[in-house]
Amino acid sequence: MSATMAPPVSASPVSTTDRRAKRFDGSMSADLARIRSEYIEISGLVLTLPQAARLWGFGTERAADLLTVLLDAGFLTCDKRAVYRRRR
Numbered sequence: 554m555s556a557t558m559a560p561p562v563s564a565s566p567v568s569t570t571d572r573r574a575k576r577f578d579g580s581m582s583a584d585l586a587r588i589r590s591e592y593i594e595i596s597g598l599v600l601t602l603p604q605a606a607r608l609w610g611f612g613t614e615r616a617a618d619l620l621t622v623l624l625d626a627g628f629l630t631c632d633k634r635a636v637y638r639r640r641r
Contacts, residue, residue, distance in 0.1 A: 584609070584619055589628060592639040599638045 588609065592598050600608065606616035620637055623629040630640045 581619065581622075584611070584615075585622060588619055588623060592629070597638075599636045601635055601637070605637060 588605075591609075602613060602617055602620065605611075605620060606613045609616065611619070620629060620631075624631055624637075627640055629637050631637050
């Protein structure tokens with residue numbers, strides 16, 4: 554008797570929204586509050602993704618997730634040069 558094996562299931566790509574949702578934890582709330590307060594306290598603050606990651610001590614992927622949450626919330630904008638600034 555031979556066992557039949559199910560065909561391999563191909564992994565579907567995980568959207569960035571799904572990835573962010575999985576990473577949203579207590580520390581993310583604190584990190585979001587920290588970034589928001591920096592943008593509020595430092596008038597005219599503009600940062601690229603690498604600059605933001607370096608400033609706040611995050612990996613690039615974590616910084617991208619956090620900035621995207623703030624973009625989606627309408628707190629930040631990102632221009633064609635990939636510069637993040639506070640929405641006025």
